[in-house]
Amino acid sequence: MTRATPSDNRNQNCRHFSLPDAELFYWPAYLTAPAADLLQQQLSRELHWQTASIRIYGREVAIPRRQVWMGEPHCRYRYSGTDFLPEPWHPRLRELASQISQALQHPFNCVLLNQYADGQDHMGWHADDEPELGLAPQIASLSLGQSRRFDLKHRQLECQLQLLLQHGSLLLMAGTCQQYWQHRLPKQAQAKAERINLTFRYIAPK
Template identity: 55%
Template sequence: MQNDLFGQQDIQLADADLSYVPDFLSVSEADALLAVLRGTLAWRQDSIRIYGREVKIPRLQAWYGDPEAQYRYSGLDMRPLPWTEELRELKMTCEQFTGSRFNAVLANYYRDGADGMGWHADDEPELGTSPVIASVSLGQRRNMDFRHRHNGEKYRIRLGHGSLLVMAGLTQQYWQHALPKSRKAMDDRINLTFRRIIHPTQR
């Protein structure tokens, strides 16, 4: 991680608390982390039910964290795998930077431009009403879109290799976000969203 806050950009959106750090990781750090995580995380392609049909999500994902950090979204029960050394170190770096504590990370692997994520908000009860989410991007630069739930305002940001996007405050209550697919030829991308589960799902 870069040792100072130079380059941090506070994004001015109503009803949101967003900041973007384009060079959170150095190029060499980001390159090494992308290579390791691509080959070592327990990637899986889950299915969700849409209008009564089981549909595979257009990406691979993995859930790591503390033992109690069970999570449920879109009908999926996420039971955490133990932290890897690389994920734990990055978690601590994100905690130091944001001043928040995290106990889980959702890793998404976008293999090419045909993979993406639709409109949603990270507003599950387990995250609380004003969650802090630290999102680290590795690999292909991709667009991330935001859409206000009430007035339809939209905002787009391009997330670069080694960058950090922090979403906090009322962002999840008022804004949805998405990673649109693209027909352009694209390399792979890994996104790591560190979060804190404060109401663990008991099974």
């Protein structure tokens, strides 16, 4: 079992944030830089990136990023009024999901990929709290490319955490993070390059 514990804070390889109602674990170099470089290039080239639209107050609005929803066939995902059917696994991502499941001792069977062309692309405040993810879902978030600021805020308590998600890093959002906290990827004018983010999740078969 490789799950991090608070004592891992002295281990340069893991940073643990134990917050009211949330546990975060951050590995700044989960992938080596060359492995992260290769993965980013492969995903950027080989996936069918979609500019999805969502319905906001009855209007169809293109979201400010491109995305792919992928995983086991039963992993349907409903997000802002739209049903997403999963693309079948890209072999490299099936392998990566399996490696991360093994490392964190937690199953992951689907992944939402988001591609941010530059600092204008972003994602607003939200939580990964769709019912199909179950109670207290664990979300494993792998970052490739441009470092971007990542904000978390508690829904009731007045506190906010800002992290920098680096190329090759893995962030595990655990505990009741999705229930009590929201997160976002804000716009960043100075961010000029592409970031790809993979959030691995688990949806139980029916």
